[in-house]
Amino acid sequence: MKMAVIGGNGKMGQLIIEEALGRGHEVTTFVRQNGSHESKVRVVNKDLFALSSCDLKEFDAIVNAFGVWKPEDVPLFSKAAQHLSEALSGQEGRLLVIGSAGSLYVDSEKTTRFMDTPDMPDFAVPVATEQAKALDYLYTRDDVRWTYLSPPVDFRPKGAKTSAYKLAGDVLTLSSAGETQISYADAAIAVVDEIENGDYIQQRFSVVAV
Numbered sequence: 001m002k003m004a005v006i007g008g009n010g011k012m013g014q015l016i017i018e019e020a021l022g023r024g025h026e027v028t029t030f031v032r033q034n035g036s037h038e039s040k041v042r043v044v045n046k047d048l049f050a051l052s053s054c055d056l057k058e059f060d061a062i063v064n065a066f067g068v069w070k071p072e073d074v075p076l077f078s079k080a081a082q083h084l085s086e087a088l089s090g091q092e093g094r095l096l097v098i099g100s101a102g103s104l105y106v107d108s109e110k111t112t113r114f115m116d117t118p119d120m121p122d123f124a125v126p127v128a129t130e131q132a133k134a135l136d137y138l139y140t141r142d143d144v145r146w147t148y149l150s151p152p153v154d155f156r157p158k159g160a161k162t163s164a165y166k167l168a169g170d171v172l173t174l175s176s177a178g179e180t181q182i183s184y185a186d187a188a189i190a191v192v193d194e195i196e197n198g199d200y201i202q203q204r205f206s207v208v209a210v
Contacts, residue, residue, distance in 0.1 A: 001026070001061065001195070002026045002058060002060050003020050003059060003060065004027075005027060005030070005065055006029075006051075006065060007029075007031070007064065008029025008030070010065055010067050015184050019188045019189055019191070021041070027042070028041070028059070029043055030044050031045060048066055048083065051083075051084070051087055057091060057093065060092075061096060062084070063096045064080060064097045081133075085143075088144050094201070096148075096194065097134065097138070097146065097147070097148045098149055098151075100131040101172065101206070102125070102131060104170060104171060105170055105171045106171070135148050142202065146201075150205070150207075154179065154182075158184075160185070161183060162209070163189060165186045165189065165210060166207065166210050168206045170204060173206065176210055186209065
């Protein structure tokens with residue numbers, strides 16, 4: 001399978017690339033600056049917002065692992081969903097977006113999102129809000145084979161790779177230990193599993209440690 005990873009210099013992007021290569025997939029990463037990558041990875045220096053349908057048409061799956069935290073950059077999350085949707089409109093290539101936990105619901109009736117509760121850290125609200133806008137926008141696109149992944153609240157960059165995770169849907173789900181956490185490494189496994197299996201096309205899913 002031919003995969004593209006946007007934001008392959010970031011920790012999550014690197015782990016997705018590593019997982020995909022380990023399974024024998026052909027990987028290209030689109031980055032703004034050169035980074036450290038295995039020789040088997042094709043590296044293309046091109047900004048996300050400069051990517052066109054021509055750039056992406058060769059791929060079976062495109063993973064958007066783009067990430068920013070500066071307040072002035074946060075609106076780019078929702079803009080990225082729009083730009084990539086336009087580029088992939090009507091194409092067979094899948095778009096898998098790495099989102100946030102903020103838009104997960106905390107009740108089975110799906111009336112309250114985590115980001116609207118007092119438990120949501122103030123510093124994370126802007127990112128969660130824009131990531132939620134990206135998800136809401138994707139729900140309007142029936143011409144794009146998109147999937148949106150929400151990690152748990154405690155998303156651990158340096159967490160151990162256990163090679164195990166639990167699938168969930170739109171509602172915030174806890175692990176067997178009563179925690180809402182997963183490592184980046186285990187989330188990367190879930191990303192590549194979904195790319196291979198295609199269980200959540202035009203849907204959001206979430207993952208948590210077992």
